[in-house]
Each structure stands twice: as C-alpha cells, then as structure tokens.
Amino acid sequence: MAQxxxxxxxxxxxxxxxxxxxxxxxxxxxxxxxxxxxxGAYILVYVAALAVLFVSAFWTLNxxxxxxEHTWNLDNFRTLWNDHTYWRIAGRTIGLAAAVTFTDILLAxxxxxxxxxxxxxxxxxxxxxxxxxxxxxxxLARIYSWRLILSSDGALNWWLSKLGLPDQHLAYTNWAVWIxxxxxxxxFMILPIYAALERIPPSYVExxxxxxxxxxxxxxxxxxxxxxPGVVAGSIFTFSLTLGDYxxxxxxxxxxxxxxxxxxxxxxLSYNLPFAAAYATVPLxxxxxxxxxxxxxxxxxxx
Amino acid sequence: MTKHHHRxxxxxxxxxxxxxxxxVAAGCGGSSNKSSSGTTSASNLPTSIGQGEGKLSLVAWxxxxxxxxxxxxxxxTGCQVTSKxxxxxxxxxxxxxxxxxxxxxxxxxGDASLRLIQGKNVQAVNPALIPDFKNFIPALKAPxxxxxxxxxxxxxxxxxxxxxxxxxxxxxxxxSSWEAIxxxxxxxxxxxxxxxIQIADAALYxxxxxxxxxxxxxxxxxxxxxxxxxxxxxxxxxLLKKYWALASDEIDLFKNGDAxxxxxxxxxxxxxxxxxxxxxDMIPTEGATGWxxxxxxxxxxxxPNCAYQWMKWVSTPKVQAQQAIYFGETPANTKACPIMxxxxxxxxxxxxxxxxxxxxxSIKFWKTPxxxxxxxxxxxxxxxxxxxxxxxxxx
Amino acid sequence: MRAGRxxxxxxxxxxxxxxxxPLAIILxxxxxxxxxxxxxxxxxxxxxxxxxxxDPDVRAALLLSLKCALAATGIALVLGTMAAAAxxxxxxxxxxxxxxxxxxxxxxxxxxxxxxxxxxxSFWGVQFSFWTIVVGHATFCVVIVYNNAVARMRRTxxxxxxxxxxxxxxxxxxxxxxTLPVLSTALVSGALLAFALxxxxxxxxxxxxxxxxxxxxxxxGKIRLGQQLPEVNAVVFVVIALTVIPVVISxxxxxxxxxxx
Numbered sequence: 001m002a003q004x005x006x007x008x009x010x011x012x013x014x015x016x017x018x019x020x021x022x023x024x025x026x027x028x029x030x031x032x033x034x035x036x037x038x039x040g041a042y043i044l045v046y047v048a049a050l051a052v053l054f055v056s057a058f059w060t061l062n063x064x065x066x067x068x069e070h071t072w073n074l075d076n077f078r079t080l081w082n083d084h085t086y087w088r089i090a091g092r093t094i095g096l097a098a099a100v101t102f103t104d105i106l107l108a109x110x111x112x113x114x115x116x117x118x119x120x121x122x123x124x125x126x127x128x129x130x131x132x133x134x135x136x137x138x139x140l141a142r143i144y145s146w147r148l149i150l151s152s153d154g155a156l157n158w159w160l161s162k163l164g165l166p167d168q169h170l171a172y173t174n175w176a177v178w179i180x181x182x183x184x185x186x187x188f189m190i191l192p193i194y195a196a197l198e199r200i201p202p203s204y205v206e207x208x209x210x211x212x213x214x215x216x217x218x219x220x221x222x223x224x225x226x227x228x229p230g231v232v233a234g235s236i237f238t239f240s241l242t243l244g245d246y247x248x249x250x251x252x253x254x255x256x257x258x259x260x261x262x263x264x265x266x267x268x269l270s271y272n273l274p275f276a277a278a279y280a281t282v283p284l285x286x287x288x289x290x291x292x293x294x295x296x297x298x299x300x301x302x303x
Numbered sequence: 304m305t306k307h308h309h310r311x312x313x314x315x316x317x318x319x320x321x322x323x324x325x326x327v328a329a330g331c332g333g334s335s336n337k338s339s340s341g342t343t344s345a346s347n348l349p350t351s352i353g354q355g356e357g358k359l360s361l362v363a364w365x366x367x368x369x370x371x372x373x374x375x376x377x378x379x380t381g382c383q384v385t386s387k388x389x390x391x392x393x394x395x396x397x398x399x400x401x402x403x404x405x406x407x408x409x410x411x412x413g414d415a416s417l418r419l420i421q422g423k424n425v426q427a428v429n430p431a432l433i434p435d436f437k438n439f440i441p442a443l444k445a446p447x448x449x450x451x452x453x454x455x456x457x458x459x460x461x462x463x464x465x466x467x468x469x470x471x472x473x474x475x476x477x478x479s480s481w482e483a484i485x486x487x488x489x490x491x492x493x494x495x496x497x498x499x500i501q502i503a504d505a506a507l508y509x510x511x512x513x514x515x516x517x518x519x520x521x522x523x524x525x526x527x528x529x530x531x532x533x534x535x536x537x538x539x540x541x542l543l544k545k546y547w548a549l550a551s552d553e554i555d556l557f558k559n560g561d562a563x564x565x566x567x568x569x570x571x572x573x574x575x576x577x578x579x580x581x582x583x584d585m586i587p588t589e590g591a592t593g594w595x596x597x598x599x600x601x602x603x604x605x606x607p608n609c610a611y612q613w614m615k616w617v618s619t620p621k622v623q624a625q626q627a628i629y630f631g632e633t634p635a636n637t638k639a640c641p642i643m644x645x646x647x648x649x650x651x652x653x654x655x656x657x658x659x660x661x662x663x664x665s666i667k668f669w670k671t672p673x674x675x676x677x678x679x680x681x682x683x684x685x686x687x688x689x690x691x692x693x694x695x696x697x698x
Numbered sequence: 699m700r701a702g703r704x705x706x707x708x709x710x711x712x713x714x715x716x717x718x719x720p721l722a723i724i725l726x727x728x729x730x731x732x733x734x735x736x737x738x739x740x741x742x743x744x745x746x747x748x749x750x751x752x753d754p755d756v757r758a759a760l761l762l763s764l765k766c767a768l769a770a771t772g773i774a775l776v777l778g779t780m781a782a783a784a785x786x787x788x789x790x791x792x793x794x795x796x797x798x799x800x801x802x803x804x805x806x807x808x809x810x811x812x813x814x815x816x817x818x819x820s821f822w823g824v825q826f827s828f829w830t831i832v833v834g835h836a837t838f839c840v841v842i843v844y845n846n847a848v849a850r851m852r853r854t855x856x857x858x859x860x861x862x863x864x865x866x867x868x869x870x871x872x873x874x875x876x877t878l879p880v881l882s883t884a885l886v887s888g889a890l891l892a893f894a895l896x897x898x899x900x901x902x903x904x905x906x907x908x909x910x911x912x913x914x915x916x917x918x919g920k921i922r923l924g925q926q927l928p929e930v931n932a933v934v935f936v937v938i939a940l941t942v943i944p945v946v947i948s949x950x951x952x953x954x955x956x957x958x959x
Contacts, residue, residue, distance in 0.1 A: 013868070020869035027788065034784035035796070038777040038840065042799050046811075049818035050802075053810070056817065063687040085695045107713050114710040118703060125949045129942070130714050132949075134721055135894050136941040140917045141934045144927075145723040148735050151559035155723070155737045169491065171561050172545040186717060215702070223863050236710050236805055244807020247901065251921075253344045256697055259809045267904065269393045269499070269690045271401055273817050283807050291798075291805055360909040364921050385755075385909055388922045401816075405826060406907035551924025558734050574925055578734050 054284075057277035062268070068273060076278035086261070090282050093258040096178060097242035101189075101235045103182040108189040108234065109227075115190075116139070116197035131187050139184065143251050146180045147171065150252070177253040181242050188241070189234035194229025232297045239290055243283040258283055337573035349607070352597065352615070355382045356606040359613055362387050362398050362409040364596070365550045366570045366630045372622045374401050380616075382609035390548055391498045393690070399424045404603040410460060412594040413448035414500055414522075414669035420449075420456050425599040427454045432611055434638055435618040442663055443499035443635045448670060449597040457599035458614045461623070463654070464593040464630030465496075465504065466584040468567035470557060481508045481587045483564055485535065490542045494556050494565035497546035500669055504566060504592050505532040505539075507667060511589040521592065522672045529684040529692075536596055536696045546697060550574075557582060569631020569654070593666035608613070627654055725938070728931035735927055746932040747786060756933055759916035764829065767896040770835035771843075774892045775885060777836075778843030783877075786851035800844050803837035811837055812905030819906070826908030833904040835899055839892035846888035847881055854880050883951050890948050894941075913937075 023030050046131040058072050070152060080086045115127050134142065149155045160167060170176045208218040246259035258279065265276035359382045361368055368386040377383055387406065389395045392415035399409050400421055411419055419425045432438040436444070436458065443459035450456065461693045469478060470504035474489070481504070484493050495501055507523035509531055518528050547553040553571045556562035560582050572584045596616065600610050616622055624642035633654050634643075640651040651657050676683040731741035750756050763917050781800060785793055803811055815834050819826060858880070862872040900914035907915060913933070 016868040016870060020863070020872075021870060024863060031784055031788040034780045034788075035790070038781040038784075039796055039799070041777060042837075042840075045818070045833060046803065046814075047799070049814035050810070052821060053814040053817055057576065063685070083695070085698065088698065094921050100908075107716070110706050110709040111713045114706045118706060125712070127714065128949050129945055131717065132894075132945055133938060133942065134717050135823055135891075135898070136722060136945065137721055137898075137938050138914060138917055138930070138934045139898050140900060140914055140921060141930055142720045144735075144921055144930075145727070147555055148559070148727075148737055149720065149738075151555065151561050153558075153560035153737060158737055166917060169561075171559075183720065185715065185837075186713070222849040240805050240807050244809035245901065246809060250548055254543070259807065261694065262809050262813065264694075267394065267397055267401075268391070268817070269397075269693075270687070271397050273813065276813055280810050280813065284810065287806055291801075385911065386919070387909060388919050390922065401820065402908065404823060549922045549924070551921055551927075554734060554924040558736050571924075576733070578732055 010024055052278050053273075054281065056274050057281060059274045061272045061274055063270075066177075076275045079275070080278055085280065089256050090256065090258055090263060092174070092255065093243060093283075094286060096174070096257070097239045100181040100185065100242050101238045103178070104186055104189040104238050105193075105231055105235065107182070107186060108193055109231070112190050112193035112197055113232075116194050116200075131190050135187050140247070140251075142182055142184065143248055146176070146183070146252055149204075150176050150179070172252065172254040174253065174255060177249055177255075177257075180248050180252050181238075181245070184248065185238045185241050188237040192233035192237075193227060193230040196227045200226050228297060232294045236290065236294055240283075240287050243286060309323045320571055332387070348427060349432065349611070350429070352432055352611045353608045355380050355609045355612055357381055357383060357609070359384050359606050360387070360391055360405060360610040361385070361613075362395055362402075362406045363408055364388070365390070367410050367596075367626070369626075369629055371615070371629065372625050376613065378618045380609065380612045382606070382612060382631060385612075388509060390550070392500070393498075396422075396424075399601060402601075404601070404605050407601055407604040407606045408613065409599050409601070410596050411449075411457070412596050412669050413446075413600050414594075414671045416448045416457065416597050416599060418671050419599060420451055424602055425456050426602040426604075427456055428458060428600050428611075428614070430455050433458055433615050433618050435615075435620070435638070438620075438638045439618075439635045440637055440660075440663070441496075442660060443595065446595065448595065448668070449599070457597035459635045460596045460598050460617060461627060461630070461632040461634055462593060462595035462663075462666075462668070463569060463630070464591040466567050466569060466572065466591065467564070468553075468557070468572055468582055468584045469564040469588050470562075471583050473563040477585075478564065479585075479588055481589050482512075483587075484566060485539050485542070487542060489564050491544055492561075493539070493543050494545050494547050494553055494562040495539070495543065496566055497697070499549040499689040500592075500695075501566070502529075502532050502536060502689055502692065503667070503669075503672075505535045507592060508589055509535060520677065521667055522670050523676045523683045524672070524680075525676070525682055526684060528679075529688070533692050533696060540696065540698065570629075573629065573631050590665055590667065593668050595668050598679045617678040627656065633658075721938075724931050726932050728928055730928040730931070733927065735924045744928075746928040747936075749926070750932045750936070753929065755911065755916060756929075759911045759913045760933075762828070762910055763897050763913040764802040766831050766835060767893045769828075769832040770839045770896040771872050771889050771893045773832070773836040774839035774843045775889055778840045778888070779847050779881065779885065781840070782844050782847030782851055786848050787856060800841045804841055808838075808899075808901040809905075812902040814903070816905040824904060826910075828910065830906045830908075831903055831910065831912065834902045835896040838902075839896055842883065842892045842895070843888040846884040850881055850884035886951060887948055890944065 023033075056068065057076055058074065059068055059070050060073060060075055066117065080160045115124055119127060120198050147154070152167065152169055154171070156170070157167045170179070204222055204226075205218055208222045244262070246257065246263040249255065249257050249260055261279050262276045265272040265279070359385060362533055363386050365388045370385060373384050387398065387468070389398060392412050395411055396415050396418050399406060400422060400516050409415075409425070430444075439459060443462070445453075445455065446459065449459065467478060467481065469483070471477070473492070474483070484495060485488065485508070495504075503521040506518050506524055506528065509528075510518035510521060513531065516528050516531055518524065525533065545552060545556060547556065547565070550568070550570055553562070553565065553567055554574050556565070557571070557575050558578065567584060569584065572582060575582045598614050601652065602608065604610055617626065618636060620636050620638040620642050623636040623639035624646055625635045626632070627639060627643055628647050628650050631654060633656050640656045643651045643654070643656055655662055672684060672686045672689055674681050674683050674685045727739060728738055728746060729742040729744065730746070733744045755792060781796060784790075785796060800808065811834065815830070819830055824830060858876055859872055862876045898914060900918065903912055903915060911919070917930050917933075920926060
C-alpha cells in the first residue's frame with residue numbers, strides 16, 4: 001500500500017500518524033486545541049464587546065459635540081431611576097414578555113405533544129415542515145401582514161362582520177403587539193418542547209401504566225416533568241426575543257418597549273450609547289435571573 | 304489544590320481577565336468619534352468635477368431617490384446609487400456621525416444640517432460647480448441652515464410644509480385649523496409624526512391660541528413655553544391612533560380606516576390619492592412648520608465626484624420638477640415651474656413653486672433648538688431636552 | 699381517550715392554521731394590483747414578479763444575504779463542532795461556563811448584541827462591512843450547531859474513535875470517516891436552522907451593517923416607502939418556494955436516521 005502511495009505520501013502519512021499519536025497521548029492538548037478557537041473567539045469578540053458596552057453605561061454623551069466622554073458617573077442610572085416613564089416601559093415589556101411566553105406555551109404544547117407522540121412519521125414530517133417554513137419567510141413581511149389583518153378595514157373585521165360580530169380596533173394597540181409577538185416566536189417554542197417530548201422513551205409510559213397510573217396521572221407525573229426542560233428552553237427564547245425586539249412595536253404597536261428605548265438612543269434620536277447601555281442592564285438582569293432559574297430546571301440539556 | 308479551589312481560582316482568573324479587558328478598553332479609547340479628516344476649508348474646494356468613482360451611497364428621506372430620476376443618473380454617470388432611508392433628522396444625524404465613510408451624502412433638513420456642520424460630519428462644497436445654482440430662489444442660495452460664514456456646506460434641494468391631511472369622507476366639514484388634531488371629536492383617528500420636533504408644531508399652535516405665552520419662534524422656547532407645548536402633546540396622546548414613524552405607517556393608517564386626520568407630508572397625500580383614497584391636505588390658518596432640504600457631502604466621502612454629479616443632476620429643472628411632483632414639495636430651481644406644469648398641469652401653483660417670497664417666509668422651517676434664544680437670552684430649551692420630553696410624551 | 703386525541707388533533711390544526719394565515723396573505727398579496735396593501739385584494743397580476751426579477755437591488759440584496767448566511771453557517775459549523783467535541787469528550791474547569799457563553803447570544807436580546815458589537819467595531823475603527831455582519835450572525839448561529847452536535851455526541855460512544863485509531867487511522871482520517879458521518883445529520887439540521895436565522899436576521903444586522911443591504915434590510919426599506927409592497931411579497935414568495943425542497947429533504951434525512959431534529 002505504501003508503495004502505491006509513494007515515498008512522499010508515505011512520509012506525510014507517517015508525520016500525520018505521529019502528530020495524531022502526540023495529540024492522543026496528551027488529552028489536554030486535544031481539549032485545548034478544540035477549545036481555544038471557539039472560546040477565544042467568543043471571549044475576544046463577544047464578551048469583550050459586552051464588557052465595553054456595560055462599562056460605557058457609566059459614561060455620558062456630550063450633547064453639543066456628540067462625543068462620548070469617559071468620565072465615570074451614575075447620571076444615566078439616576079435618570080432611569082427617577083423618571084417613571086422608564087419604569088413604566090420596563091414593566092410593560094417584562095409583563096408582555098411573560099404574557100407572550102404563557103400564550104406560546106399554551107399554543108405550542110398540545111401541538112408538540114401531538115407531533116411527538118401521536119402523529120405518524122409522515123404526518124410528523126409534514127407538520128414539521130409546516131412549522132419550520134414560516135421561519136424561512138421574511139420576519140418583516142409576516143409582521144407587516146398582521147397590519148392587514150388587524151386594521152379597521154382589515155381581514156379580521158371583515159370576517160367578524162360576516163359572522164355578525166362587532167368590529168375590533170386592535171391595530172396599533174398593545175393587544176396587537178401581544179398577538180404578533182406570540183405569533184412570531186411560536187416556532188421557537190414548538191421546537192424545544194417537541195425535542196423534549198420526543199426524547200421520552202415509550203417504555204416510560206408503559207412502565208407508568210404497569211404501575212397502575214391512568215392517562216392523566218401518567219401525563220402529570222411522568223411526561224410533564226420530562227417535558228419541562230423543553231418548555232423552559234422555549235421560554236428563554238420567547239422571553240429574551242420579546243425583551244429586546246423593537247421592530248414589532250414600531251410596525252404594529254404605538255407604545256415604547258425596552259428595545260425601542262435602546263434603539264432610539266443608538267440609531268434613532270442620537271448616538272447616546274451610554275444611556276442605551278444603562279437601560280440595557282434591565283433586560284440583562286432579567287435574563288440573568290431567568291437563566292439561573294432555567295439552569296435549575298435543567299433547561300440547558302434541552303436546548 | 305482541591306477541585307473546588309481549582310474552580311474558584313479559574314473563575315477568579317476569568318473575571319480578572321474580563322475586567323482587565325474592560326479597563327484597557329476604557330483607558331485606550333479617546334472619544335469614540337474619530338476626528339474627521341477631509342474637512343475642506345473654502346480654500347481647497349475642488350474646481351472641477353473629476354472622473355466618477357462608480358458608486359454613491361445616500362442617506363435620504365423616503366421618496367427622495369426614486370428610480371424615475373435615479374436610473375437615468377446611473378446610466379449617464381456610471382455612479383451606482385444605494386439609498387438608506389431615514390424617517391427623521393435625528394436618524395440622519397446619527398447615521399452620518401456613526402457611518403464613517405459609509406455614506407457619501409445626506410439630504411438633511413434644516414434641523415439636521417447645522418448639527419452636521421458643527422460636528423464636522425460634512426464638508427464645504429463649491430456651488431460654482433453646479434450650473435443650475437444661479438437659478439435657485441435667492442432665499443435658498445445661501446440660507447443660514449447650510450451656509451456658515453459664507454461657506455456653503457451643501458446645495459439646497461427642495462422645501463415644503465408639514466400639512467394637515469384628512470379623509471374627506473370622514474371629516475366634515477373640512478377643517479381649517481390645527482385644532483382638529485387636538486380635538487376629542489376625532490379621538491382614536493388622529494396621527495402625528497413620531498419626531499421630537501413635533502413639539503414645535505404644538506408650540507406654533509399655542510403661539511396663535513395662547514398669545515399670552517409669548518411664543519414667537521416655535522423652536523426657541525423658554526421653560527414655561529416648552530412645558531405648555533409638552534403638556535398639549537400629552538393631552539393629545541390619548542386621542543391618537545398612532546405616532547407614525549414610517550411614511551407607510553400613515554399611508555396604511557389612512558388607507559385601512561385607522562386614521563382620518565393627522566399631520567403629514569405631501570408624499571403620503573400623493574400616494575394615497577394615487578390609490579384613490581379620498582384625502583386632501585391643506586395648511587391651516589395658524590400656519591405650518593416645514594423643512595428645507597440640502598444635499599450635503601460627507602467629510603469622509605470616498606466618492607466626491609459622483610456626489611458632485613448627483614448635486615448637479617438633482618438641481619436640473621427636469622429632475623427638480625419630477626421630484627417636486629412625486630413628493631409634493633417645492634423646487635429650489637425657479638426654472639422647474641414650466642416643466643412641472645407640463646408633467647402635471649397646475650402643479651406649479653399647487654406646490655407654490657411660483658409663490659412670492661412671502662409664502663416662503665411664512666413657513667416655520669425646521670431648525671435645531673438650542674439654548675441660544677436668538678434675542679440675547681440663553682435660557683431656551685435645547686434639543687436634548689426635547690428628545691427626553693418626547694420619550695415621556697410617548698409613554 | 700379518543701376524544702382527547704381528536705381534541706389534540708384539532709388544536710394542532712388550529713395552531714398550524716394560525717401559523718400559516720399571515721404567510722398565506724403574503725403569498726396571495728404577491729399578486730396585488732395595488733401598490734398599497736388593503737383588504738380585500740383589489741385584483742391579481744403577475745407584474746411584481748417581473749419587477750422583482752429586473753430589480754438589481756433585489757439581486758444584490760439576495761446575494762449578500764446568501765453570502766452572509768453561508769459564511770455565518772460555515773463559522774458556526776467549525777466553531778460549534780469544535781466546542782461540542784470539547785464539551786462532550788473532556789472534563790475541564792469552565793465546561794459549564796462554555797455552554798453558558800455560547801448560549802448568551804440567543805439568551806440575551808439581539809438588540810444588546812447589536813449595540814455591543816456596533817460600539818465595539820466603532821471603538822476599534824473597523825469599517826462596517828460584510829464581515830461585521832457575518833460576525834454578528836455567527837454569534838447566535840454557533841450555539842444552534844453546538845446544541846445539535848452535543849446532543850448527538852452524547853448518544854455516541856467515544857470508543858468509536860478509539861477503535862478507529864486502533865485500526866491505524868490518524869486523527870484526520872478518523873474525523874473524516876468515523877466522526878463526521880455520525881454527526882452529519884445533526885450538523886445538517888443545525889446548519890439549516892442557523893442558515894435560516896441568519897438569512898432572515900434584521901435586529902442585529904441593522905446595527906452591524908453599513909451601506910450594505912441584506913435582504914431583510916432591503917425589505918425594511920421598501921416597507922418604509924409604503925409603495926411597491928407587492929414586490930416584497932413576490933420576493934418572499936420565491937424564497938419560500940425555493941426553500942421548501944431543502945427543508946423537506948432535511949426533515950426526511952432526520953427521520954431516516956431516527957432522530958427527527
């Protein structure tokens with residue numbers, strides 16, 4: 001074989017074998033060379049960027065020249081603390097995120113259960129495609145089409161009037177924002193719950209039945225706890241996506257959310273990055289707490 | 304060391320590393336705005352337009368870079384145009400400040416232009432290179448919002464009013480005063496722009512309805528006057544359907560029955576009329592605020608020759624007429640009038656292209672509010688407070 | 699029990715309908731005769747497909763989005779697999795921290811990633827370009843590939859690699875002939891989802907793009923103008939039509955390998 005490959009090929013192969021053996025004998029070298037690129041990239045770029053961002057929350061913007069001054073102070077936090085508008089916006093956003101998460105769990109769980117445990121393989125594939133395809137269509141276009149549905153002369157009222165029901169004026173209200181957020185993030189809730197449910201071996205259900213549990217009890221005491229990490233993982237998505245989104249409120253809402261305040265202070269009204277960074281500590285803190293709780297519930301295995 | 308100690312040591316090391324990174328970043332960085340290079344003083348302006356560089360990147364109002372006049376430009380000069388739309392002067396200022404050399408030009412209104420000049424984000428231009436410059440109306444050849452100490456920082460483009468737009472089938476009789484957008488009669492059907500400068504519109508209204516406040520210039524407001532205007536805006540909030548941020552917001556609002564009256568630009572009126580929506584716009588008795596736009600050249604532009612070609616192109620009577628009719632604004636070039644009438648009969652008069660100077664003077668053009676009240680006093684409210692107040696108004 | 703099943707089936711149908719109604723509207727309104735969207739649709743025309751086809755901005759935006767998504771997915775595949783291999787085969791301090799670190803970009807709101815990267819780039823004087831966009835996308839693409847790879851690696855035995863080396867293969871050959879085939883379907887489905895997320899990303903991209911227009915940014919520009927919206931619908935129509943096939947294929951692949959994910 002080596003003769004066919006040729007001398008040069010033989011030398012390369014020998015070198016590669018020696019290198020492989022060297023790596024094999026030093027597990028830390030293997031681990032290190034696998035670890036350094038991803039960890040290094042993330043620390044040097046992502047973590048560093050985050051660090052600099054949150055450090056800049058303690059700086060201020062000089063409104064005349066538009067430059068950021070590196071003088072340490074708590075002005076931004078003081079403004080946020082004292083102006084109750086920002087409290088209201090934060091409360092509104094967190095409340096909405098919770099509502100959207102709850103709605104999505106309600107919508108997604110039965111669907112995921114059906115897909116994972118009741119649907120045949122072909123039906124499952126079809127349903128999977130139906131759930132994934134919306135992710136490929138434009139997020140913006142889908143939000144925009146909700147304007148058409150919810151506006152006064154839109155599709156919803158057209159159908160309601162056909163059914164003899166009164167017109168709704170949902171467009172550009174917080175209800176509209178809630179509906180659209182629940183709609184947009186739904187696939188992100190379905191997928192982790194499906195994954196968690198699908199992992200439950202059928203033997204568990206059989207064993208539970210053998211032990212005398214009826215359907216509802218099996219569901220409550222076997223399936224639900226095993227599906228919980230998936231639910232929590234999905235809720236991480238819906239919560240964090242809602243906390244920072246600024247596009248949906250602009251397109252279908254009329255109130256400000258945390259994302260809007262941050263966006264306006266960076267790309268919109270002025271490049272007041274320190275203020276935006278200061279306000280960004282709110283979603284950061286909320287998600288940090290959420291993640292700690294999620295870890296306890298074992299969600300990281302279910303992501 | 305035990306495993307626990309390993310862990311603690313490891314975390315401590317990691318935290319120290321990140322903290323060190325942050326401190327280094329803090330120390331190293333000077334101001335986060337690199338000082339601009341290429342700010343030309345009047346002495347080193349170009350004397351001729353050179354070879355086009357093949358690309359041109361514009362920051363523009365929606366509707367300012369329509370294919371109708373962009374495509375011929377691209378064909379004639381070879382400069383391929385990309386546009387980034389901005390819905391407010393604030394966005395334009397931010398884009399130009401943070402964009403570095405990404406953007407070559409910006410169609411800045413009067414409330415953005417001075418900020419850009421002061422921030423050295425735009426450079427001086429030579430109007431002698433624009434043949435149609437001599438045909439501009441006198442007021443727009445060297446207006447204070449784009450000419451400082453005799454140095455031109457851009458070429459005036461077009462100007463126009465912020466109008467009162469209403470649906471003729473839902474709002475009868477036709478309104479004649481800005482009072483209509485503060486009227487509870489139209490609750491849930493009103494829309495106004497999502498822009499802090501809208502406070503000036505409230506101030507303009509108050510200047511006529513509450514003369515006791517003594518408002519003479521809606522952009523130069525003392526604390527008392529400012530508070531009154533903000534209070535009026537806060538009263539208006541529950542009556543609004545939406546603060547429109549994108550031109551399409553207002554178009555959809557009127558088309559789909561969500562709004563029947565509001566503050567608008569002629570662009571929306573024209574789009575709605577083209578789609579057979581029964582709307583009309585007008586300037587109420589209290590007068591109107593407005594905008595006078597200038598094409599400005601970024602101080603870091605990499606394509607100055609294409610930029611000059613663009614300034615030349617959009618100043619020609621034909622393009623001035625096309626843009627004026629499309630958007631519903633008034634051209635700076637006096638020679639555009641007959642072409643406007645040939646493209647759309649009566650448009651010259653409709654958009655006041657041949658109106659006397661007194662009409663121009665009656666519009667309160669956007670300018671950046673600053674502490675300088677212009678009458679010797681310096682206790683007026685500056686724009687950063689307008690921006691903060693706007694967040695509060697919107698809620 | 700039957701009633702329970704029927705109720706679940708009905709609920710599933712309703713939810714799928716809910717997911718698809720706005721999509722159906724997009725598809726139908728690609729044929730709208732009017733520039734502006736209103737209900738009901740005034741008429742049908744094929745004009746917009748022609749307009750989109752001839753529009754150079756659309757082509758440029760599509761191309762840029764494709765390139766960004768490919769680059770981000772590529773980076774995600776490399777870094778994600780490496781991280782997954784490190785985490786599932788070795789014990790080292792900070793193992794959990796690495797998982798946490800990789801999850802951060804999707805656990806934190808995108809606007810934070812956006813402004814952090816944007817100010818970071820400005821700070822270092824980096825010009826906003828194709829690569830600034832790609833880095834922004836890669837931050838959340840990596841974790842998607844990583845999760846799939848880790849899940850798959852947990853189910854496979856490390857003795858496979860040992861057996862391969864016993865048989866005389868070096869590291870590269872082992873990777874190519876043993877590890878990769880085992881991971882392949884997990885990587886494909888992870889890559890597909892990562893590609894989709896990058897292709898459609900707008901929240902972070904608005905902060906990390908300069909004068910470049912990815913497809914979502916082009917769509918946002920058209921939405922701002924409020925005219926010629928059916929052109930947007932036509933483009934989305936074509937994108938969906940083109941992606942049905944890869945999505946179906948990847949699902950069948952996953953199904954055949956016994957792991958529908």
